[in-house]
Amino acid sequence: MAIEYGLNEEQEMLKTMARDFLANECPMTHVRELMEDDTGFDPELWKKMAEVGWLGLVFPEEYGGSGMNFRDLTILLEEMGRAVLPGPFVSTSLLVGIPILAYGTEEQKNEILPKIASGEAVCTLAALEEDGDWWADSINIRADYRGGHYVINGTKLFVPDAKVADYMLIVARTKRTENPEEGITLFLLDTKEVYGTMSTLLKTMDETRKQYEVVFLNVPISAENILGELHQGWPIMKQIALNTTAALCAEMVGAGEKVLEMTVDYLKERIAFGVPIGSFQALQHRASDLVIGLEYSRSLMEWAAETIKEGDPDAATAVAMAKSFCGDTCKKVVAEGIQMHGGIGFTWDHDMHLYFKRVWTDDNAFGDSNYHRELIAKKLDEIHQLAGGGRWKITSGRMIPMG
Amino acid sequence: MTDEEPGKLEALRQEVRAWLKENLPEGWGSPGYVAPERGSKEAHDLGKAWQKKVYDAGYTGFGIPTEYGGIERSRAEVAVIRDEMQRTGTPPPAGSLGPMIVIPTLLRYGNEEQKKRFIPKILSAEESWCECFSEPDAGSDLANIQKTGVRDGDEWVVNGQSVWTSGSKFADWGVVPVKTDPNAPRHRNLSYFVFDCTSPGFEVRPLKQMTGDAEFSETFFDNVRIPHANMIGEEGQGWYVAMATLEAERGGGIQFVAPSRRIEPTTLGGVDIYVELAKNTKRRGKTVWDDPIFRQRIAQFAIENEAMRHSRERMRVKAIKRQLTGNEQSIGSIFSREKNQRQANMVAEIMGANIQFMRGDPRALDDGSWTYTFLRTRGNTIETGTTEVLRGIIAERMLGLPRSRQ
Numbered sequence: 001m002a003i004e005y006g007l008n009e010e011q012e013m014l015k016t017m018a019r020d021f022l023a024n025e026c027p028m029t030h031v032r033e034l035m036e037d038d039t040g041f042d043p044e045l046w047k048k049m050a051e052v053g054w055l056g057l058v059f060p061e062e063y064g065g066s067g068m069n070f071r072d073l074t075i076l077l078e079e080m081g082r083a084v085l086p087g088p089f090v091s092t093s094l095l096v097g098i099p100i101l102a103y104g105t106e107e108q109k110n111e112i113l114p115k116i117a118s119g120e121a122v123c124t125l126a127a128l129e130e131d132g133d134w135w136a137d138s139i140n141i142r143a144d145y146r147g148g149h150y151v152i153n154g155t156k157l158f159v160p161d162a163k164v165a166d167y168m169l170i171v172a173r174t175k176r177t178e179n180p181e182e183g184i185t186l187f188l189l190d191t192k193e194v195y196g197t198m199s200t201l202l203k204t205m206d207e208t209r210k211q212y213e214v215v216f217l218n219v220p221i222s223a224e225n226i227l228g229e230l231h232q233g234w235p236i237m238k239q240i241a242l243n244t245t246a247a248l249c250a251e252m253v254g255a256g257e258k259v260l261e262m263t264v265d266y267l268k269e270r271i272a273f274g275v276p277i278g279s280f281q282a283l284q285h286r287a288s289d290l291v292i293g294l295e296y297s298r299s300l301m302e303w304a305a306e307t308i309k310e311g312d313p314d315a316a317t318a319v320a321m322a323k324s325f326c327g328d329t330c331k332k333v334v335a336e337g338i339q340m341h342g343g344i345g346f347t348w349d350h351d352m353h354l355y356f357k358r359v360w361t362d363d364n365a366f367g368d369s370n371y372h373r374e375l376i377a378k379k380l381d382e383i384h385q386l387a388g389g390g391r392w393k394i395t396s397g398r399m400i401p402m403g
Numbered sequence: 404m405t406d407e408e409p410g411k412l413e414a415l416r417q418e419v420r421a422w423l424k425e426n427l428p429e430g431w432g433s434p435g436y437v438a439p440e441r442g443s444k445e446a447h448d449l450g451k452a453w454q455k456k457v458y459d460a461g462y463t464g465f466g467i468p469t470e471y472g473g474i475e476r477s478r479a480e481v482a483v484i485r486d487e488m489q490r491t492g493t494p495p496p497a498g499s500l501g502p503m504i505v506i507p508t509l510l511r512y513g514n515e516e517q518k519k520r521f522i523p524k525i526l527s528a529e530e531s532w533c534e535c536f537s538e539p540d541a542g543s544d545l546a547n548i549q550k551t552g553v554r555d556g557d558e559w560v561v562n563g564q565s566v567w568t569s570g571s572k573f574a575d576w577g578v579v580p581v582k583t584d585p586n587a588p589r590h591r592n593l594s595y596f597v598f599d600c601t602s603p604g605f606e607v608r609p610l611k612q613m614t615g616d617a618e619f620s621e622t623f624f625d626n627v628r629i630p631h632a633n634m635i636g637e638e639g640q641g642w643y644v645a646m647a648t649l650e651a652e653r654g655g656g657i658q659f660v661a662p663s664r665r666i667e668p669t670t671l672g673g674v675d676i677y678v679e680l681a682k683n684t685k686r687r688g689k690t691v692w693d694d695p696i697f698r699q700r701i702a703q704f705a706i707e708n709e710a711m712r713h714s715r716e717r718m719r720v721k722a723i724k725r726q727l728t729g730n731e732q733s734i735g736s737i738f739s740r741e742k743n744q745r746q747a748n749m750v751a752e753i754m755g756a757n758i759q760f761m762r763g764d765p766r767a768l769d770d771g772s773w774t775y776t777f778l779r780t781r782g783n784t785i786e787t788g789t790t791e792v793l794r795g796i797i798a799e800r801m802l803g804l805p806r807s808r809q
Contacts, residue, residue, distance in 0.1 A: 003713075003716065005713070005716050005717040005720045006717060006720045006721065006724070264802045264803070264804065267804055268803070268804065268805065275805070276804075276805050278798075278802075278804035278805055279804065279805040279806065279807050280807065281791075281795070281807045284794065284795060284798035284799070284802075284804050284807055285791065285794040285795075285798070287797075287798055287802055287804065288737075288793075288794040288795075288797035288798050288802070289794070291734060291797050291801060291802065292734050292737055292738050292797075295714055295717075295734050295738075296707070296710035296711070296714055296738065297710075298717070299710050299711075299713035299714040299716075299717050300706070300709065300710045300713060302713070302717070303709075303713045318709075321705075321706045321709055321710070324702075324703075324706055325706050325707075325710055370699065373699050373702045373703060373706065374695075374698070374699065374702070376672075376702040376705055376706060377698040377699065377701065377702040380672075380674065380675075380678050380701065380702060380705060381678070381692075383675070384675065384678050384679070384682070393679065394679060394680070394683045394768070397765070397766070397767070397768055397769070397770075398768070398769055398770075399676060399679065399680070399768065399769055
């Protein structure tokens with residue numbers, strides 16, 4: 001697979017356009033307005049994002065999309081991270097839009113994708129439950145087959161943008177077997193057509209991205225609304241997690257780079273003991289460490305995005321490596337950003353905490369750094385087994401290569 | 404893309420594989436193979452002979468213009484050759500300083516005659532090189548070099564002392580920045596020379612380091628006469644030429660990096676040796692690999708190694724687009740050297756009591772080379788500029804922060 005590092009001319013244009021667009025349409029003053037709002041959703045801004053082709057960026061033109069690729073999408077995500085953009089972009093595009101494109105029936109695609117692209121439909125995914133844990137065993141909300149259709153009962157937690165979602169993808173259990181990954185089904189619910197769901201805003205740390213508790217009480221849904229196959233929803237969830245994780249890495253790197261820039265500017269401006277504090281070696285070295293961390297974060301993030309774009313078999317490894325490293329690094333960057341700003345960085349009015357909260361929330365989504373590092377450890381184990389106990393062997397006091 | 408002509412590449416792979424089988428030292432890779440003692444004349448000669456064989460076979464010298472003895476290969480071919488050499492491992496080439504630091508310096512600042520005279524013999528390993536940079540009072544503060552050079556006709560008479568001279572014990576030639584204008588300001592007072600190590604007045608005294616080896620030396624210049632023709636760059640330009648050398652040394656030669664390839668399924672992140680080590684080491688009845696802390700640490704190195712691979716590729720693409728300033732090399736230099744050190748610490752902690760066994764003790768794994776590496780990596784974050792100096796370079800030259808000292 002040819003990995004395209006850096007950006008081509010078109011991508012440079014997309015990046016510049018996105019940065020200008022967000023600076024004009026969603027400056028920090030507007031971010032703070034949306035934080036105050038219960039939905040964090042600005043229909044005007046959403047409409048404009050549709051007009052510039054962002055909402056259907058990776059959909060083919062036949063579904064009203066822009067026909068661009070996954071790497072292009074991550075360029076937008078980087079810019080959104082820099083701007084701490086509120087609203088349901090990740091929910092709509094990554095958690096629902098791309099899965100429908102990949103796994104939907106022709107009918108589902110024709111119905112929903114053009115609406116997403118035009119800005120008519122906001123979507124979200126209801127996956128996590130009470131324990132907030134990202135694994136199949138935690139999916140307990142039930143969808144029982146009764147009288148010709150399914151009936152959903154239970155509570156979902158940490159559902160982003162539920163209040164404004166026109167479509168909700170629900171991860172429900174349709175069968176309990178030995179293997180928790182079996183018997184999970186994805187249902188695509190048109191929220192305007194049913195009664196029985198109740199969304200309550202959660203008071204959460206990152207107020208730029210609203211999350212809800214959603215209670216389902218005897219919500220009926222027909223088998224036609226299943227995405228993919230009955231009982232076979234978990235592999236789709238894994239793919240959703242993979243794509244979204246790569247996108248969140250881009251968002252974290254964008255946020256991290258912006259924090260570094262803001263911090264470096266501050267180090268140059270702020271005078272203490274009669275000199276700019278950026279002349280202090282203690283701070284210079286800390287700032288340099290952030291440059292180093294972000295270089296490797298970006299390298300892994302670009303690789304991960306490319307593997308997804310290409311459908312490369314390395315994608316799972318690349319994304320796990322990227323998430324682990326970007327998570328660790330960006331959490332450090334936002335913490336150091338606050339520290340190097342001193343008292344001002346700890347205030348509500350300064351923007352540092354918005355980045356801090358966004359990055360920690362992103363890191364947590366779909367498994368944090370430690371979880372993804374463990375995935376790599378498992379992979380190393382697998383490779384060791386595959387190679388017949390490893391490519392290297394310790395024999396007679398020597399480590400020698402086999403074969 | 405790397406597989407433009409898969410048939411041709413596969414043929415090359417088989418060719419290299421067969422060549423290695425034919426040419427590697429007798430018994431290479433088997434438990435019975437005993438390498439010559441590190442730092443010995445035998446090791447040096449073996450490395451020199453090996454590098455010459457590799458060059459003669461056309462397996463090195465890539466990216467160097469053919470008029471200076473370089474060899475043209477496509478990126479895909481280079482990758483295949485590297486892969487095969489990494490697969491078996493090879494004797495360490497003697498005098499890697501020549502290809503790594505002297506060639507890039509000459510390509511940038513040498514005149515035509517100098518390039519033609521020196522580069523081919525570096526590639527073929529006929530001449531190996533040493534680097535006389537640090538002085539007792541000019542380490543991290545390299546601009547403080549005190550060696551003096553006084554012009555006498557067509558020659559310069561050089562006096563002074565170097566310390567931490569690498570590659571000096573058996574070197575044929577050396578590079579040395581010398582203060583040629585005591586009245587000029589810092590950074591404008593040095594000139595850069597190449598000199599013949601057999602020159603009268605040049606003396607090498609081995610410097611024993613904490614590993615017990617003497618890989619470096621102290622070198623003394625007592626009225627050493629260097630022809631003016633051996634000055635690289637202009638008189639007074641020596642600091643900048645020296646910086647080119649250090650950039651090459653810190654960057655490890657970005658131009659020689661093999662292109663990106665799919666992850667080899669057997670060597671993810673290049674940590675398979677640590678997995679093997681951890682699985683073969685027991686602590687209180689359980690293997691170290693079963694300890695989640697060590698699993699996480701080993702996985703972290705796999706991640707970091709892959710990150711470094713992709714970063715090098717990013718830098719290569721930037722270099723082609725002429726978006727590099729040279730300061731970026733500090734990033735890779737700091738990260739890789741500190742990583743080596745952390746990695747060695749981990750190995751020491753995996754091995755526990757056994758890390759104590761040095762070369763010569765029959766209980767030492769790989770004849771003590773793990774212990775040697777553990778000790779040797781202490782120097783990694785000091786040589787070619789301490790990582791603190793490099794952090795200062797990132798801060799001042801990349802981030803534009805104000806100078807921290809006057």
